[in-house]
Amino acid sequence: MPQTILVVDDDPSFNNMLSAFLKRNNFHVNSVFSSASALASLSEQTPDLVLTDFKLPDMDGLELMREIKDRAPNASMILMTNYSDVRTAVKSIQLGAFEFVTKPVNPDELLLTVNAALKQSTKSDINQPSEAKSLGKQKAVSDRKYIVGRGAKARQTWEHIQLVAPTKMGVLILGESGTGKEYAAKMIHESSKRSNEAFAAVDCGALSKELAASELFGHVKGAFTGALADKKGQFELANGGTLFLDEVGNLPYEVQVQLLRALQEKKIRKVGSEKDIDVNVRIIAATNERMAEAIDEQQFRLDLYHRLNEFELKLIPLRERIGDLDEYLTHFLEEANAELEKAIKGVSPEVNAVFQQYSWPGNLRELRNVVRRAALLCQVEEIGLAHIPSTLVEESRSEEQEASASTNGYDLKNMQEHREKETIERVLMEVRYNKTKAAELLNIDRTTLYNKLAKYNIKA
Template identity: 35%
Template sequence: MSNSVLIADDDHSLRLVLSAALDKAGYHTVKARSGKEAIDFVQKDEFDVILLDIFLGDADGLELIEPIQKLNPTAAIIIITGHGTTQTAIDAAKQRAYSYLTKPIDLKHLLDLVSRAASATSQTRNVKAAITSIDADGKGKMVGQSAAMQAVYQIIGRAAVSDETVLIMGESGTGKELVAELIHQNSPRSDNPFVVVDCSAIPPSLIESTLFGHVKGAFTDAHTDRKGKFEQADSGTIFLDEVGELPIDVQMKLLRVLQERKIEPVGSNETRPVNVRIIAATNRKLDTAISQKTFRDDLYYRLNVVPISLPPLRERKEDIPELIDLFTSRFAQEYQLPKIGISAETIKKLIEYEWPGNVRELENAIKRALVMCSGQMLLTEHFSQIFDKPISGSTTDNQNPNQQIHALLQGEVERYLESDVDAGQLYAAIRSIFEKPLFKIVLEHTGGNRSKASEILGINRNTLHTKLNEYDIK
């Protein structure tokens, strides 16, 4: 239903008054007199806004927020209370309610709040559609229909349409950088820079200069003025990955940037204004770091305006089959391999595995399995590094890596010999099948460094450049 509002209140007169005002304003309203009725309506229909009394006859409104959000994750929930205390607002915020209204309700304020809530719901749904779509080349955005991921989509959607500071928390491999990029891509800043800074990869002596820049003569090698990452991200978004690794003195300067929206380059006494949205991420437990005095509590509160907690893969195992399908399709297309299936037993074992490396580990396992597979079906033995068992089977018993590659090559050659491949083209066809993934894998390993890739491959840079153009590898 478009512009739909569910009114859940045990006060018959109030339900009628609210319904009349909203109907007149063009909304479609549905009235529930109890918590049970509210849940029944939400199970049947999707609402844009839900007005939920904190004291229903048969339920506590705050306790209904979680089950309602599971059924209708994008709806904006507005709590109605006759006891407008600070604690009510805090409790509503903790439950991720959109806002709250205090009785007696001012109808003008009601209409204004419902209008903003409905607009936020629409924007959230648009963003959710964008972040969960799959590109034409098979590249995924975010995948997962689990309740845990639905909650994540909802927060990403709301974060994207705001300009607040975001703190993304999650284990390595859960997709923190992807979330940051999606927030930026769907925000009003999307046409401006998205600058990524891995705080854990920069030497402590260089981190301040990297973030805030320096002026000529600031230190021995400062031969010219240089803009830092914050100025490079001006009008856009800066993503501070592993922000928990920042030294304490740099944390203090980052706090000042958040408070004043100004940076001071190393060696300068002048500040420069910056218009930057900050998204930070960490795989550390920052509350522990605060207690150990390795992270500032005031910086934590400044960063943690919009918290997003990414669940580990072991806590959303129902999403694994969808992820497997995505990765097998993507890599088969990327490496120009035939469509490959996966056995039910293998899927079962992959679901049972705990995935300490999360989605990144699953992605790499699928990629490796496709290279090892010489048939049309991924089997448990193709995931030997995951399940800690040797490659086995009729065609791969006790094979060393050279034998495995030989078996894979044999399968491809036989497939081409049985097809209608043009005479004289077999060598070129087989070479392209193996060369393209080889160059892609090595280039990914070097982080796009072509000089390093050419060294590893044992070819000169001109040859590598020609090959990358030939296979359209960016």
């Protein structure tokens, strides 16, 4: 039976073209032109995959993804966006999207991503017992090796992983989106005394407030509407092993209380049950937010923070370790060659120069996506400028020109930073210094906002 794809895009021509392409590739396609129509269609049929544009007339793609996550949690999601909206793409991954694709859409690239998303969904949700379903869906950890890097900071991070891994200490991993927090957690587990036991990964940012407790601790039959059978939570499924809580700062406050109890007493209680269950789980948590600010704003419990942060591990953004870029580039190209059955030997000097100059706001995840896309498009032995997004080339050149102007007395960078500081200060005043709202209006994540507050010495 053909798998079902829901296409959401308000451009009739593009929507019809995309739907026709997917139908030619033997998918059942339901196409709509707004978020409201997309949500209405969920009551009639749950799709295997949702392919949505970011810019929609009634609700942006990220808001739509949040709604779909609540109403159809088993549907895979892919976001379509302009390449310049890298931060939007990063947010889509945080919300549980399988991947994002950039417009103009390359048909071969899109088909590859669609098939991969549906393949992962099938592995997670079909012909598996309910317990294995839950664990498999959240795990999603690649067997890809952890690349240490050659820089001093990267080496120190690796040494810290090796030092803390054999202990029983809880670890809090800090880092921007795309820096490899889950891979670091996986390496800690594999180097620990629990390496032969389960490793489960949960994206706390993708858990709805209503279902977070059930996902972590399980529930009994009849605990709430839709609880048709007993369910084990991730704590039980990872018992004896390691539980990785990604984006832990997004956990609802009520669930934070339950998590604290689980850590202190090593006991959990399923939703709707009166019986405690003993658990032995090592917790590794991660966040891309500055927890101190979240605690100050009473969004995260201080006592839970100290329980989680027995050892703090900071992952460095790619822009601060450009010396390691060649190593990652080689690895991602080898990975793309194997996946796409190519034999590409490397990148041209021009492409390498662009990569070295670009700031990589999406970090390693963005680099991997760029290399994978370029490998798909490349029909020769070397990736050239024509195979990478033009916006990436333009941005890297713009950054290079700003640096050149600064050294010649025309300090465009300083002018740009001055305007940026004024904009941040104005937005903060408008939202009465609510940093979460300010970050949303500025279209940056909270970590980036806090970095800029520190950089410009803005008191908020």
